[in-house]
Amino acid sequence: MFGMSFVDLVLLLIPITGAILGATWAGRLGRNRFGWGVFGLFIPISVVILLFLRPAGEVAGRWKRCPACMELINWNANRCKYCQTSF
Numbered sequence: 001m002f003g004m005s006f007v008d009l010v011l012l013l014i015p016i017t018g019a020i021l022g023a024t025w026a027g028r029l030g031r032n033r034f035g036w037g038v039f040g041l042f043i044p045i046s047v048v049i050l051l052f053l054r055p056a057g058e059v060a061g062r063w064k065r066c067p068a069c070m071e072l073i074n075w076n077a078n079r080c081k082y083c084q085t086s087f
């Protein structure tokens with residue numbers, strides 16, 4: 001359709017998907033959404049790096065700091081997985 005082949009469509013969708021995934025995952029980790037979105041647009045494979053990165057800081061509803069050891073833990077946790085402190 002419109003002179004676009006299936007390959008053209010895939011080549012268009014990969015950067016768009018990279019940008020969306022990069023921005024979404026970066027947001028979940030408290031990292032720069034715009035920067036990772038642009039990175040994902042031009043180098044789609046770069047979004048895989050985000051899977052191995054730790055959160056950059058507290059993100060309401062996702063990550064909070066343990067009051068005892070200051071490690072970032074799941075927002076809903078009531079016991080720290082690093083130092084076992086309950087709160």
Ligand SMILES: [Zn+2]
Nearest residue numbers: 066069080083
């Ligand atoms: Zn802790």
